[in-house]
Amino acid sequence: MKRVVVGLSGGVDSSVAAYLLKEQGYEVIGLFMKNWHDDSVTISDECPWLEDSNDALLVAEKLGIPFQTVDLSEQYKERIVDYMFNEYKNGRTPNPDVLCNREIKFDVFMKIALSLGADYVATGHYCRKGTLEKDGKEIYQLLAGVDGNKDQSYFLCQLSQEQLAKSLFPIGELTKPQVREIAAQMDLVTAEKKDSQGLCFIGKVRLPEFLQQQLQPKEGIIIEIAADDSIYSLPKPKFELKEDQLEFEAQPLSYTSSMGKIVGKHQGAHYFTIGQRKGLNVGGTKEGLFIIATDVENNIIYTGQGASHPGLFRKVLKIMSHEVHWIREDLRLKTNETMKVMARIRYRQPLQNATLHHTKDGLYVVFDEPQSAITPGQFVSWHLGEELLGSGVIS
Known part of the structure; x- marks a missing residue:
């Protein structure tokens, strides 16, 4: 029996992910991540993580799986919050959810899971994992979720082959209504629970107030x-x-x-x-x-x-060389190579036709049509069909 650690967030998606894995015959362990307890930054009067961890515990009890809480607030502050403040201070707009997946869920959390003897880590993301063989080597693909309205592959655009190898996405083949239906049939406490809108695993953070407490107002x-x-x-x-033209147009x-x-x-x-x-x-x-x-x-x-x-509006954006990330390392462009792709500059944006240009200074994404509000600090992802190939930070 393969052992899977599920990141139980206290929401409906991860609850159903845990249920499905158990049905598939895995040995399932539920782990709740506590990523915040700094009361000096009032987030809101509610204490969402307490409620969420209680719901996660109730789901684990219902499914008859072991459950524990891990405190990752120190790493979260260091890797996510401090980074965010720094980016905002420098006039860039970070994406904490993409970072949280790369740095916390699929790094710190995954290492804890593997130390518990897990073969895999599973989350409630709406995306799928594919595998193909190339030159005798197994390659993992990050594929869009079947529910086009909920596809969350964008949030995982910074994952590596090593991380994907150990990941499972049990609800990627389902739509949100199907997930809610399964939760209702199983009488899970999270069946009707609203989706969280807050910062990844912290809960409700009102960003301007949160920032104002750290960055001094200045008229x-x-x-x-x-x-x-x-x-x-x-x-x-x-x-x-061509390089000089791209550099000019990306400014x-x-x-x-x-x-x-x-x-x-x-x-x-x-x-x-x-x-x-x-x-x-x-x-x-x-x-x-x-x-x-x-x-x-x-x-x-x-x-x-x-x-x-x-x-x-702008048609061209640049990613610095050290911020270019390929999930599909085997498809990485060499200098002066180009590739026709579909790309998006924010979650839920419909995919846009674009061409990648790899130069010695970095990677340029040239869109067929001008894009609104290309924002430094955010992530651009590029795709072929259903597969997300790579991503980078907009410079």
Whole structure:
């Protein structure tokens, strides 16, 4: 009997994952990760992890599997929270869920599971694992979940072959309604429980308040740039080398305060992100204001009216060499090679046609169509068909 440790989060997905594995004849152990207990940062008045760990315990009892809690709050603070603050401070927008999977669930947690003699670690992610053989070697694939509405492969875009080898995704073949139905038939306490919206395994974190407690507020100005500003119609330079052209096109536009008009004040450019619309508290414009750029050095936010403002759109992004990650190492591009792929720059974004260009300086993703709100610090993932091949941090 193979032993599987399931990350029981106290939600319906991981509960059903544990049930399915038991049905399939595995020896199943439930483990709840406690990733937070720093009360100096008030997250909200609720204590979600207590409720979640109780639900996880009740599910384990119902399924008749051993259960324990592991405290990973120290590693979580070090690897996720500190990293997030640092990124925000430098004007980038991190993705804690992708990081949590890479650093916590499939690294720290997986090592604990393997030390308990586990053959595999299982989670309640909506994605699938495939295997193929190439040159006599087994290669693992990360495939989209069958439920197109819930596919979570994007959140696992930083996993490695070693991590995938030891991973199981029992609910990847199911849709969310099917998962809820199984939980209801089994009379699991989590059957009707709402999906958590908080930071990975911490629960409800109100990000602005959470950040404000760590990053000091600092008043700055909000500037509106007109859609017909001359910066959007500057002639493009001619380039001898494709690389120079890509580098030029991947650069965000540089704005100065003299280009637009002051329309309001804010409490710190580092609290805001490109494409954001809420929280500016500026009224009286014909269309809603969207953030098109943040300048953390000078503490200025640049905005434009409407979702089709030209300042929101770009076709090219760059990933620095050390931040390029291939799940399919065997398909990694060599310098000057290109590959046609589908790509996305955020979770739930429909896949977009794009071409990867590998240069000596890094990897460029060139989209067929301009993309709205390409955000430094976020992850871009690239796919062929149902398979996620790799990802990188947008620079």
